[in-house]
Amino acid sequence: MPDPLLEVERLSKRFGGLLANQEVTFSVYPGEIVGLIGPNGAGKTTLFNCITGFYRPEGGRVRFEGVDITGWPPDRVCRAGIARTFQVVRVFRGLTAFENVMVGALLRNPNPARAAGVTRHILGLAGLSAYADELVDGLPIALKKRVELARSLATGPKLLLLDEVMAGLNPKERQEAVELVRRIRAELGITVVMVEHVMEVVMPLSDRVIVLDFGVKIAEGRPEEVINNPEVIKAYLGERYAARFGRLGGV
C-alpha cells in the first residue's frame, strides 16, 4: 500500500449541541475515487469544510501528503494541493466561464497568457469550450456546476473534493459528469473524494465508499461490501434500493 494522500484522524466538529463530525477517521490513497455518502445532515459537507479549512475542527488532525494541515486557512489548503467544489454552486457571477476558470488557473500560472492556455485546455476537457465567453449568470445549473469543477481543476490539485456535483442533474447530464470525473483521474491523475446522494452514480464510480450517519463513520469499504452492510441499509439506502442494486449487478 502506498502512503496515503489524505489522512483524517479522529476529526470532530461541533455546532452548539450538535456533533456534526464525531471522531471520523479515514485515509485516501493516491489515484483513488472515494465516495462519501450518508443521509442529509450526516456531516459530509462539514467534513469537507473541516478538511479545506472553512471550519476549524474541535478535535482530530488532517494530514495531506504527511503534512499536518489542520486549521490551515482555505487558500493555503488549496495551494497545498486540495481543490473543492461547493454543494450550493458558487461560480463568480458577472464573469464569463473563461474568466471563472482563469481565476483558478492563475494560482500556478501567474502569467495571464500562460493561464489562458491552461484555461482553454481545461474548458475543452470539461466540454465548456462553446460557453467560454458566456457570463456564468445565465448558464443552466449543470453548466454552472461544470464551470465550478473546471475552475477548481485549474488550480492544479492533487486531490479534488466534489460536493454533490451530480445533484440536480438529469440522467444524461449525470452520465456526462461521471465521464468527466473518470477522465479527471485517468488523464490528470487526480485523486477524487466525492460527496454524492445519487447511488447509481457513486457506486459504479467509486473504488471505495465511506458512509457517515449522524456525524459518525458507520461503514467503509468497496461499494459491493457497503451496499450489503445491514447498518448502512438501515441508515440510508433503504432495503428496496439494496435489492434493486443487487439485482442489477452493477458492481
Place this chain on the structure above:
Amino acid sequence: MVRGKLLPAAALGLLLLGLIVFPLVVTLPYPQHVMILIFLYAMMGLAWNIIGGYAGQVSLGDATYFGIGAYTTVILLRDLGLSPWVGMAVGAVNAVIVSVILGYPCFRVRGHYFAIATIALNEIVATIFTNWEYVGGAVGIYVPILPESFVNLQFHRSKTPYYYIALGMLIGVVLLNVWVGRSRLGYYFRAIRADQDAARSLGIDITRYKLIAYAMTAALTSLGGSFYSMYVLYIDPTSVFAFSISLLVVLVAVLGGVGTVAGPVIGSIILISLSEGTRVLLGGTGRALDVAIYGLLVMAISVLQPYGIVAWIRGLRRPPKTREVKVAGPAA
C-alpha cells in the same frame, strides 16, 4: 488588426489628439480649470475603482489619502525645500502605510466594517490635522511660492502646464487600470468581489489582495492630493479632508460604471460639468439653487441608470446576453 478594434483605436487616438490640442485653442483659464478638475476626479474615480470597483470593497473615505498626499507634499516643500515631485512620492508611501494600518483589521472580518471604518478614519484624520499646530491647524498652509518650473510644479501665468500634468497623470492611471484589469491582480480582485469563500477555495489570500487593492487606491488618490495642493497653492483640513471629496469620488465611479475603465472618466465628465454648469448658470442667486439642481440631476441619473453610464452605452450597442444556452456533453 480587426476592423472592430480599429475604429475604437482611431476614436481614442482622435480623442487624445483633441485633448492635447485643447489648451492651445481654448486659452481661457476657466475652461482649462474645468478640464483639470475633470482629469483630477477621473483619476481619483479610477483610483477608487480598484478597491471599490474591481475588488468590491466600498471605501467612503478616500479624502483621507487626498489630504495625506497634499499635506505631505506641502510640508516637505515648506520645511525641507523638497520638490513637490518628491513630496508626491513620499505622500504615496504615507498613504500606503495608513491604508494598510486601517485595512488589515477591517479586511480580516466580514461585513460593512470597512466602509464604516473608512468614514471614521476620514473624520479622525481631519480632526487631528485641524488641531495640529505644526501643520497649520484649522488655518491651513499657504504653499511657499517658487519660481515657475516643472521641477517646482508651480506655474503662475497660465493653467496650461497644470492641464498637461493632470492629463498625463490621468493617462497613467488609465493605463494602470487597464493593466490591473488584465493581470492576475484584476482576476483576483473580481473573484473576491463575486464570492470571497469561492476565492479562498481557489488559493487566493483574500486579506492580502484586498490590502493590495486598497494600497493602490490610497497611493493613486494621494497623487491627486499632491497635485491639487500645488495647483491651488493653499490647503486646509476642510478643503483636502472634506467628506464631500470622498463622496464625489465614489459618485464619479458609480455613476459612470463600476469596475470599468471608461466609467469613472465618463462619470467625472458628467459630474464636474453638471456641478460647474449649474454653478455658472445659477450660482449667483444666493439660494444654493445650483447645488439643489445638481443634486436632482445626480438623482435622476442614478434612478434611470443604476448600473452606470457605461452599462447603458453597452446596452445600446449590443443585445443583452440572454440567448438560450443548450447543454452539450463533454468533448469527446
